[in-house]
């Protein structure tokens with residue numbers, strides 16, 4: 144635990160428009176790293192903590208990793224502290240924020256702060272998996288006005304990319320090929336990639352299987368949506384609101400015009416529920432590894448011998464060593480056997 148001071152507070156706008164207050168601190172050494180920023184989560188958290196700009200706070204690392212404010216050291220107050228004023232308008236686009244439980248959100252789908260996060264999400268591995276479209280590149284594309292949203296990505300040509308920093312001919316070609324390939328990822332990934340509030344990977348998959356096309360999902364009434372497992376009234380309303388939005392409809396229409404598929408890859412999914420996934424097995428498993436490998440391959444998965452960025456999951460038993468370390472280093476999800484069983488059940492592949 145260490146003490147330091149809150150110097151100022153920024154309000155960041157996330158992909159879904161969620162506003163997160165972040166405190167800028169007088170930099171302090173804590174468990175081996177310098178901490179200069181810490182999240183204040185939401186308005187309720189600030190109120191509960193009774194934090195003010197200028198306050199001395201006690202910090203620790205939650206789980207040994209994430210810096211967290213434990214409390215305000217009120218006995219060190221000088222009277223100079225200023226209250227933290229939570230905005231009622233979006234710091235970027237000035238739209239009036241809407242409250243959603245403890246969360247404040249910018250409701251403007253065209254908010255520029257959201258654009259960066261949305262493009263990043265669209266291109267992410269679990270959405271459209273456009274490798275080579277990193278943060279720096281997204282920033283440049285936005286700054287030069289080449290791209291405003293995901294649909295614009297598919298209008299990029301070699302000549303647009305040629306003028307960008309660190310973009311050789313080869314990497315431009317690769318990026319265009321990646322974009323081309325991403326058009327056929329299917330409804331579940333495209334739906335996840337749109338970043339509709341409440342619609343994570345698992346729900347996107349369920350919705351894709353249930354409705355098959357984006358048109359059918361758009362037509363679905365509240366009752367029909369609520370009949371889907373894991374969809375309650377709030378989520379149903381959120382999905383309907385997002386898909387009824389004129390700008391969202393326009394985005395989907397332009398993505399479709401560019402050739403992006405909003406149809407479920409259902410036939411394939413039904414026969415081969417693990418199609419497109421690559422597994423690496425390591426450590427001691429309860430069954431012979433060859434047997435597990437065979438089972439996964441029969442369900443459409445690939446089983447590889449080494450871990451790379453393309454690995455979807457590492458299944459690790461006791462005694463796992465370097466492959467497990469590599470997975471952690473690359474951020475590849477690691478499952479134990481129970482986790483694998485749960486994944487198979489979720490994909491409808493159990494038994």
Ligand SMILES: [Zn+2]
Nearest residue numbers: 233236249254
């Ligand atoms: Zn905004």
